[in-house]
Amino acid sequence: MKTVDLQQERGAPVRTSFSSGSHNKAQTLSGSLTPVGGVTMEKQFFGVKRPLRVIVIGAGISGLNFFKRAEEQGGNLEIVCYEKNADIGGTWLENRYPGCACDIPSVVYQFPWRPARWSRYWSYSEEIWSYLKVVEQENRFVEKYVKLQHQVEELSWSDKEAKWRVSVHDVQHDLHFYDEAEVVINCTGVLSKWKWPSIPGLQTFQGTLLHSAAWDSSISLKGKRVALVGAGSSAVQILPNIYPDVEKVYTWVRSKVWITGNFSQSFTRADGSNYQYTDEQQKIFDEANNDEYLAYRKMVEQPFNRRFEFIMNGTEAQKATFDYCEEHMKTNLQTRPDLIEKIVPTDFYVGCRRPTPGYGYLQSLCASKTTAYTETLETISEKGFFDPDGNEQEVDVIICATGFDTSFKPRIPLLVNGVDMRQKWTQEQHPPSYLSVALGGVPNYLISGGAYFPVAHGSFFPLIDSFCKYALKLIEKIQVDNIAWVAPNEMKTKQFLGRANDFLKQTAWNGPCSSWFKGGTVDGQPALYPGSRLSFMKLIENVRFEDYDIEYLDPDDPFAFLGNGQHVCEEDGSDVTWYLGTNSDQNLSDILLKRMAAPKSV
Missing domain, CATH: 3.50.50.60 (FAD/NAD(P)-binding domain)
Structure with a gap:
């Protein structure tokens, strides 16, 4: 077994990136005497997305959806995904037992952006996985982002570095190494760690x-x-x-x-x-x-x-x-x-x-x-x-057929400035989940399907899509505003959980049954969103930054992102009169120059 550090071996083939060319153009202007966080302040335009690295864990439905939305909405992002299995698909790759099927109709159990042709009203696992594989191949996601048979074993955040240090095991080659990123997105999902029952013999x-x-x-x-x-x-x-x-x-x-x-x-x-x-x-x-x-x-x-x-x-x-x-x-x-x-x-x-x-x-x-x-x-x-x-x-x-570990607590060491958060949360049934998308006090860490996610009814696909859009809005804020890190405020997280738990007492979810909503217990606390799936999707349409603690790259100058006083739209060829409305016909300029020219003097 060999251990390497990717920060020392930069030639290791683990990086794939995409970026927006116009932002790169603005990004490369030079001549300033005041570099901050790798960004040239005097020459930087307001609105530029600084380069950011994102590590995604898991290439199931959430991972694939994030890649797609990142290509549409992101810019100047370098993405790598570590997937423990030999192929993409997560739950639908792993579960192939007789009769394995989705209990949600096929036509709504699919990406909103990629409707497909289905053979049955309810699809079996093989067809669902085939659909996910087609989507991956159409978009070349594995080629661009995914490292298969790579198991993430530890996450460690440092405020000083404003980065995650990620321990990875390349299972195929039995190679251990470290990688780094400003943001980590956990896309391992709710049903990813199966377990044997505890039965004597x-x-x-x-x-x-x-x-x-x-x-x-x-x-x-x-x-x-x-x-x-x-x-x-x-x-x-x-x-x-x-x-x-x-x-x-x-x-x-x-x-x-x-x-x-x-x-x-x-x-x-x-x-x-x-x-x-x-x-x-x-x-x-x-x-x-x-x-x-x-x-x-x-x-x-x-x-x-x-x-x-x-x-x-x-x-x-x-x-x-x-x-x-x-x-x-x-x-x-x-x-x-x-x-x-x-x-x-x-x-x-x-x-x-x-x-x-x-x-x-x-x-x-x-x-x-x-x-x-x-x-x-x-x-x-x-x-x-x-x-x-x-x-x-x-x-x-x-x-x-005894299910999965649905405890919601981190399954690998999750360290923040040297403190293992699993030990900090030992007295709690569930981790301090903020809206299911993040954890109180944990910087630059996002979760698809975390505790208090609305898993109890309906298709996961639109919920996951909403999460991915949310994640990209938060990431863009970090990029544009020269932010080192954001983390849900611990008091705001506690207040959300208090509200959620009080609401859940009024629901069937709180009844005396054993359910994985409660971690397999009868009398535990349900870890479900306090409301409908529509309420959840509406809630996370926008990031409530008032609920986050924010640390800037330059704490003494949190407005440094204003840069040279101009917005990037003045440089990248964008519409600089967007506030007047949008033309349906983009070819009117030449016509109007002739038609609306000042009349010749008499």
């Missing part, structure tokens, strides 16, 4: 042991005896999809859970099942039908933004949703009244956990080849497991 099992987030597709379940551990969204999809092949399946539903009909059923079959688009329907995806496709997307998306009220305690919408889902579950479990009593919730409302659509799951629970336990799985043996009566049941395969 698990690692002694002599058969095939699988995890839903690390599926081995070479394993056949045909004619096998299978134990399926877990009752979350992965298990709900796995059971009906393996049932036709297995000889016998044992599964555990130890907590009450809402198994709902599929989301956005207005366009689906009467039974709520998935379907393939016909050739005629797929014509709507053609470029010539952009208006129709947009209208269809908006129709499918709209219900997700209209039903927030069912989350609020005491509302008619909440009661109606409870009654509907209760009837749905009882109807599908009617042959197993014992399961109705054990797993249909009575003490918390729909939404306490993220609703789990499960076409075929309840029917499979009741089917003849399934044995469903409502007790805890206590012990696993070399040959199988011990049932609640103490009898050993032999199985060939154990599938652990």
Whole structure:
């Protein structure tokens, strides 16, 4: 194993950048006697974006979206992304278990800026990953920005340097090195670190042991005896999809859970099942039908933004949703009244956990080849497991669909001026999240999908897109105003969390269920945005800099960015009369010079 420092070996092939040429032109003017922070002050135009380096962690949906928006909105940015996997895609690269699909309709589970042609109303993981790969290849994101099989192992911020020092492991070559950047953006997402369950004897099992987030597709379940551990969204999809092949399946539903009909059923079959688009329907995806496709997307998306009220305690919408889902579950479990009593919730409302659509799951629970336990799985043996009566049941395969580490706390050392923030936050269930996009007191560090992100309903794509636009506005402020660092004020962060936690007490999310919103606990604090997804997107349309602590490159001259007294638009060929409005026809000047010239004197 070799360790190098990129700051010493500048030839290491890890840097890719893009910039706006006009700003570079203004940036390179020289002759000043007062260089500050690498910027020539007397010759600098107000509005110039100083060069800035950004390290992105993760090349899943968030990373790809950031690259796209940075190319559109950014300038003078040098971007490198470290991705732990051998390809892009994050969750949709890793999760390939039988039946793995998105519970959000395909046409709204995509980048707003890259609508695609989909084969089904709800897409399976392979198609979603293929879509992400097409987007990456169209834009050459890996070529330009991404270092695959590179694991970030530590982040360390220094106020003195106004930079992050990032420890990276090149897994493929077993090489460790350090990199530096002014800004770090954590795009690892909510569901990125899967975990084995803590069940005595698990690692002694002599058969095939699988995890839903690390599926081995070479394993056949045909004619096998299978134990399926877990009752979350992965298990709900796995059971009906393996049932036709297995000889016998044992599964555990130890907590009450809402198994709902599929989301956005207005366009689906009467039974709520998935379907393939016909050739005629797929014509709507053609470029010539952009208006129709947009209208269809908006129709499918709209219900997700209209039903927030069912989350609020005491509302008619909440009661109606409870009654509907209760009837749905009882109807599908009617042959197993014992399961109705054990797993249909009575003490918390729909939404306490993220609703789990499960076409075929309840029917499979009741089917003849399934044995469903409502007790805890206590012990696993070399040959199988011990049932609640103490009898050993032999199985060939154990599938652990037991989810991810959703604690929201940093999974690697996060140091600020030598202090590991993980140790500082040991007494807190969640880190001090500011609007889910940053952490109180942590400079130049942004997070996509952090604690208090609105993960409970709807597609992540528009939320992630909103975050990326927010991040670029904050970065531009740092560039233009010659700022060394910005960090959410710790008191403002505390006030936001106080407001959020008080609001969440009024919602179904605070009910007595075990959910990953609470880090897998029953009585923990939900880490969700205190409101609807629309409220969140509106909130982060603009950066509330009044909530940030700001340190300038020159603390004694925070207005140094005004530079030579001129704005960059006076130099780069921009419209210098923008305040009068915008011409739809840019070729009017020559015509008007002739038409509006002063009349000849008589």
